[in-house]
Amino acid sequence: MIKVTLPDESVKEVEQGTKVSEVASSIGSGLARNALGGMVDGEVVELNHPITKDCRLKILTFDDDEGKLILRHTASHVMAQAIKRLFPEAKLAIGPAVDDGFYYDMDIDRSFTPEDFGPIEVEMKKIVDADYPIVREVKSKDEAIKFMKDKGEPYKVELIEDLPDGEEISFYTQGEYTDLCAGPHLPSTGMVKVFKLLSVAGAYWRGDEHNKMLQRIYGTAFTKKKDLEDYTNMLEEAKKRDHRKLGKELDLFSIQDEGPGFPFFHPNGMILRNELESFWREEHAKRGYQEIKTPIILNEDLWHRSGHWDHYKDDMYFTKIDGETYAIKPMNCPGSILVYNTHLHSYRELPIRLAELGIVHRHELSGALHGLMRVRCFTQDDAHLFMAPEQVKEEVLKVIDLADYFYKLFGFDYHVELSTRPENSMGTDEQWAKATDDLKDALEATGMDYKINEGDGAFYGPKIDFHLRDSLGRTWQCGTIQLDFQMPERFELVYIGQDGEKHRPVMVHRTILGSIERFIGILTEQFAGAFPVWLSPKQVQIIPITDKHQKYAEEILESVKKAGIRADIDTRNEKMGYKIREAEVQKTPYMIIVGDKEAESGSVSVRERKKGDIGSISLDSFIDMVKEKINSKAID
């Protein structure tokens, strides 16, 4: 007998070789029904897995991320089997489970369209109803290669060839279908009860744009029909929060055919933006930043010196002035460096923090453009910090702290990545190792979780990136902290040390919001357009019930405006309900309704966005309340 310790610390004695599914049954029939796999001493295993020694066991269900992955991975095999039945000529590539579902990549001459989903789903249903057992077997590398060659699956052969020699290679068979796969899987196809195919897309073989583009079909799977319905409803709801839709509805910005990727900010969007920027300025001034503004167009020669010509040229725009080539800046760093170099600096001044809300232009691929999230012209809330090498850690920690302060203010969840040396980069391995270690040290000192993103650093240095989520859960890089030993050398930056000698400063490039445009996109989706009061383009909508009340409404407007609150009167000849509806649709935080009662008593009737009527109060207390919300930058 062996001892199995369950998550509640209870211990079950079972026979050697008992399967995970059998343990689940012995715990309870409900758990047995919902079980999708197991976790044995931290390792994910399938339900058929025999337990051979004392261990800790957790039964995985759909509530566990690992359970979801097992179900969806099997679902991807079911889909691939169905597609092979309908299109035997399709060559299989890879088919993993992903966050919200699964996909399978295949190579086939005809292109899949959403019309193919119906027949494929019907075939999948047959496979599920047949409830084929899913059987794992292991082959040697040579056997595996021969097997897939015989089946005419060149992509599988390539995958196997890249596996290390001597390793056992697992295959899973369900009915007539056998796939190369590390698993784990469900014990039978009948357990894939609820699924739906969602979209088709092209995807490069092995994610490399030089390789052939395969066809990818995305789908998702759940254990309960209700969960699938909830998921599709969630997608519908997310569409309503889309900043591109809200940007239009709230008249914040537009992107037009005349300038793909070049957003226009409308008056409402500018109010929000200016509020955000002035707050940004205040917070940076408090922390010892000095603001600068550098030109958008600078001579090509500068970009040769900075390394951008060699490493970034394809993403840059150029123009000619008096026969000379100029570049439209894709980054603010060279300009900032030129400012630094206008003086000789003492160690006493360091760190020098030059901040710039700098407009940069980058030639992003047309297919990559996405509302305000990815554009070809954006404003970085940039800063370049020039410091002595021993100041790096402290300075980086201050930046991390500042980013955290900004994100927390809006209630954002974020995650952090450390990006290391990319292929096409400047400098020596030693410099990169030192810079990467410096950033790692700082991250370790904060104790925050972070993920390593190999090869994704800037061409001049490694970086810490802060990622925020949009309404659909896609993540976008916002803040970044990049450590740079290259540009100080290339531009021969110096400061005079205590010893009277010249020393080379280290440079940190950093943003907090990332791009003002992208950040506004994220903000819009986070709040579904119902911005915190301090950012709302219109903070108070005054609604006179009839035109008799207009005069009193105007007196109120004057007082509210005098208090520094953005307000307006809806004087249109419409019923009150109509005006309220419009203010609600526009997500105006407060409405003041004024009629006979208010005019007589000198009070205001207040309605709060989403909450409805909150009763009558004096104008003064209303103003105090709104100002408190604004000053505290409260989020609802």
Place this chain on the structure above:
RNA sequence: GCUGGCGUGGCUCAAUCGGCAGAGCAGCUGAUUUGUAAUCAGCGGGUUGUAGGUUCAAGUCCUAUCGCCAGCUCCA
């Protein structure tokens, strides 16, 4: 850039097999003077993204091109 899908009044969408381009909202005019999410009536508004082609006839079919959407690649 690549793969697939989609472009019809300001907005959201309709138009059967190729057969007279339509509705709601918004806008304008008038009536109505209203108590917490849409008052009523009338009016104006379109070269169907653009350029070609097929056809007696094109929103609809074909070609090219521009843009948008999803994904890939890339990135703040």
